[in-house]
Amino acid sequence: METELINTDFIEEAQSWVINNQGLLIEYAVNIAAALLTLIIGFIAVGMLTGGMNKVLKARKIDSTISDFITSLLKYGLLAFVIIAALSRVGVQTASFVAIVGAAGLAVGLALQGSLSNFAAGVLLIGFRFFKAGDYVEAGGTAGTVHSVQIFTTILMTPDNRMIVVPNSKILSDNIVNYSKEKTRRLDLVIGVSYTADLQKTKEVLTRILDEEPRVLKEPAYRVAVNELGASSVDFIVRPWVLAEDYWSLKFDLLEKIKNELDANGIGIPFPQMDVHLFREEKA
Structure with a gap:
């Protein structure tokens, strides 16, 4: 109750x-x-x-x-x-x-001082515009195509489609190499030929290959010259200028064509060799 x-x-x-x-x-x-x-x-x-x-x-x-x-x-x-x-x-x-x-x-x-430094670095990266989306760069100890710059990190995509997240401060504190900043790039090849090869003929073959390649720019002019007398080869430098987007495809194609043309003209490409001499000691 x-x-x-x-x-x-x-x-x-x-x-x-x-x-x-x-x-x-x-x-x-x-x-x-x-x-x-x-x-x-x-x-x-x-x-x-x-x-x-x-x-x-x-x-x-x-x-x-x-x-x-x-x-x-x-x-x-x-x-x-x-x-x-x-x-x-x-x-x-x-x-x-x-x-x-x-x-x-x-x-x-x-x-979280590290996060604040990443934020400040992101502001500086955007302000100074060292790169933009779509550029291929080396930065922060890695390389890839820039996808985006976030508040604290930068997103890179590798050629095999892997995503790399790099802190902005690490990029800003390290060297930045932008391969896409300029429209043209110089392709540097070193071609070694045998010491028995005709150097003038070799130079003519290399020059003809570049003249026949439409992706090689006329200006700036390419250069073909003997660069070094190596231990087992005479090294030629082949330096054509190309559009940035043609760099890798042209490099692969030129290396294949140079090898085929040198073989067709009887010009040997040496490889490191070692001569071993054995001496037999006669017993008294």
């Missing part, structure tokens, strides 16, 4: 509290709903805004490394703003919250 009285009293008190604080409950419910609505609309708006900005930047021929970096930076900044706005709707003092976040950010920043 006492339990029923206690339950009845509790229910009556709860009902009385709800009636007396009905306005406050409605206000809290409205604020929570408004905060959730702010988050949902804000996230959707941020996605649409950053996606639209990325499309506009690419439509204006802005390099994708720059557009991706800017949109990523804008996205996270706007998301932070949306979260703060939603918290303010439920009564959280945003000024205090910002101060707390700032203090926490300082502590996290001290603990």
